[in-house]
Amino acid sequence: MxxxxxxxxxxxxxxxxxxxxxxxxxxxxxxxxxxxxxxxxxxxxxKDKDDLFFQTALAGYDDLCDVLEQRVPCDAPFEEQLLIACREISKFFQRRQQVYRMIQVEDARIPWCKGNIREAWKEKRQRVVAALSAIMRRGVDEGKVRMDIPAEAMANVLMGMLRMQAIYLVDHPGSERHIDFLVDLFYRGAGWVGGSSPPLEAASVEERNQPQRLRGF
Amino acid sequence: MxxxxxxxxxxxxxxxxxxxxxxxxxxxxxxxxxxxxxxxxxxxxxKDKDDLFFQTALAGYDDLCDVLEQRVPCDAPFEEQLLIACREISKFFQRRQQVYRMIQVEDARIPWCKGNIREAWKEKRQRVVAALSAIMRRGVDEGKVRMDIPAEAMANVLMGMLRMQAIYLVDHPGSERHIDFLVDLFYRGAGWVGGSSPPLEAASVEERNQPQRLRGF
DNA sequence: ATACTAATACTGACCAGTCAGTTCTATAAA
DNA sequence: TTTATAGAACTGACTGGTCAGTATTAGTAT
Known part of the structure; x- marks a missing residue:
């Protein structure tokens, strides 16, 4: 054996x-x-029960990273990369809801768990974000993505959206294609698409005219 | 006493x-x-430890709903409502990270916890989504929000984004204003904002030209 | 035979939940 | 105002069961 x-x-x-x-x-x-x-x-x-738990969850994260890195063709144009990546993440979460849930559950927990585990976790998480960030950066290069928000920040937002999608699929099985609408929402926004979308910074909202660049993140 | x-x-x-x-x-x-x-x-x-835990988390959800219903002026225009709601949710999570984490953690857990608790939880959650949905619907009425995706679906996506924001604030304290960028991203999308944004349905991505209406959700 | 690995038996710490006893409060009577 | 009484609210020491972790035995390959 x-x-x-x-x-x-x-x-x-x-x-x-x-x-x-x-x-x-x-x-x-x-x-x-x-x-x-x-x-x-x-x-x-x-080592102990905790070790088993975290190692299992970490391995799940790794598998997700591998899927992303394998399936997203690095020479494809931005739109294709984005859509494929999101679909793969979505599919992965369906196939292995267990991993998704462990990630979902423990990701929120990480800030206070003991040292090395936390570091390992953040590192794994970073791999997924990095993959999405790379795609966003490509989009910027191709002139298809806005530049006033760092690619990594957008990648993180996208990740949040994909999580929600996964939660939704639990309650609404059979609606797997919704992922495409989600990607579209991410890409085009909720603003009215016919004609020129009215800008968000309406006069009524004070302080809205902020600098166009994110600090930190 | x-x-x-x-x-x-x-x-x-x-x-x-x-x-x-x-x-x-x-x-x-x-x-x-x-x-x-x-x-x-x-x-x-x-009743027992579980009861204490879930009641505490549920109460936290309620408080969030109350904040939303109180602070968002129902006669304000869409943009203002949207921004205020998102800011309030974000602030709430900062003030009471505990509740946020419990929600974050247990939301993912709900599908398999015992009956009545699950129902109560979903009901509470629905209140937040309903509040955001109402705002989105108002945006549709005002002609500022796209109609090809149901308001509730967009509200759910937005909720996912706000969650991510909360996670981010844990690691990046002092960057509270990022919420505005997040709202902007939600509203205008990641697409290039200068000139006419190229549509997502590039020819390279097969099956992208799907019906413009969500099934289910 | 020996070395190494798997399965089982065991133990002791831990903790949710209980309950017998105590304290507090409200009302009434003197 | 003081004292008496009922009963509700509260307490914390105790218990019984559970289970993580370990010691022991059985098995296998060389």
């Missing part, structure tokens, strides 16, 4: 279980049972 | 604690200590 197999078995079981119930509701006995592995075996591969 | 006081004390303590560590890491002894209340008292007001 090669080590790789056992490790994967355990993580698969963990992913399945952690995704459907809360951390404290899952026992390692259960993980061991589902993984068809002795409980003690888990401790050969993982 | 009126019951209201104790109940609020307990919920405040719970909100503070649940927001900073994970559910299973919080003991009710700790909650009682922080609330300056006997442990048994908690059980006079809440």
């Amino acid at each position: 090669p080590r790789k197999d056992k490790r994967r078995q355990i993580m698969q079981a963990a992913e399945k279980l952690f995704a459907t119930r809360r951390f404290h509701e899952i026992t390692l006995d259960e993980v061991a049972r589902i993984a068809q592995v002795g409980k003690g075996t888990i401790y050969l591969y993982f | 009126p019951r209201k006081d104790k109940r609020r004390q307990i919920m405040q303590a719970a909100e503070k604690l649940f927001a900073t560590r994970r559910f299973h890491e919080i003991t009710l002894d700790e909650v009682a200590r922080i609330a300056q209340v006997g442990k048994g008292t908690i059980y006079l007001y809440f």
Whole structure:
């Protein structure tokens, strides 16, 4: 029995279980049972329950990054890259809702979890954002994307939208194509598309005429 | 000592604690200590630990709804309503990161938690979306918002964006005004703003020319 | 035989939830 | 105003069950 197999078995079981119930509701006995592995075996591969959990979630993030990097053709024009990337992320979350939920749940939690895990997490997260940022930057280069907001900031917003999409798909199965509308909304905005869209900075809203460049982010 | 006081004390303590560590890491002894209340008292007001947790989170949602309904002037034009609502949501999340995190964390969890709680949660959530939807619908009436995507769908997307904003503010304190850029991005989209923005449906992307109306949502 | 890995049995810390007892409050009677 | 009484609100020590983590035994390959 090669080590790789056992490790994967355990993580698969963990992913399945952690995704459907809360951390404290899952026992390692259960993980061991589902993984068809002795409980003690888990401790050969993982330091403790937390370690198992975070490693499983981190691996899920990695898989998402791999999918993105493989499927998005780096020589395609901006629009295609954007749409494909969003579709892939959306599909990935459907295929592996477990990972999505773990990310969704624990991403919010990261700020206060212990050191090295937090760093590892942020690094993984950064990979996804970086992939989307690269696409946005390409869009800027092609003159198709606005330049007054940093590409990374836009990538982050897009990520938030994709999350929402995933939540929606849970309650509305079978509406997978909505992702295209979401991308369109991101790209063209909610403003009226017929004719020239009226600018947002209406006189009624004070302080709206702010500098056109983001500080920080 | 009126019951209201104790109940609020307990919920405040719970909100503070649940927001900073994970559910299973919080003991009710700790909650009682922080609330300056006997442990048994908690059980006079809440059925069990889960009940305490969800009621606390639900109350947070309610507060957000109240803020929205109070602060957004219902006679103001669309742009103002939109911007004020988004700012208020953003500010609320800053003031009470705890609630934000509980919402963020548990929203993803809702699909599989026990019956009545799930229903209550979705109902609360619906209130926020409804408030944003009403604003979007007003925008449509004023001819400022596109009609090819249902208002509710756009409201949901916007909600996702605001979430992301909240995550960002955790890591980038002091950049509160970014919310305005986010609203702008939502309203005008990522497309190039100078001149006529090229449409997203580039020939290279197959199947892009889909019907202009969302099914479902 | 030996070395190494998997499965099982075990243990002790931990904590949600309880309950018997205490304190506070409100009302009434003196 | 003071005292008495009822009963509601509150408390925190206690308990029973659970489960993470470890020690032990069984299995396998060389």
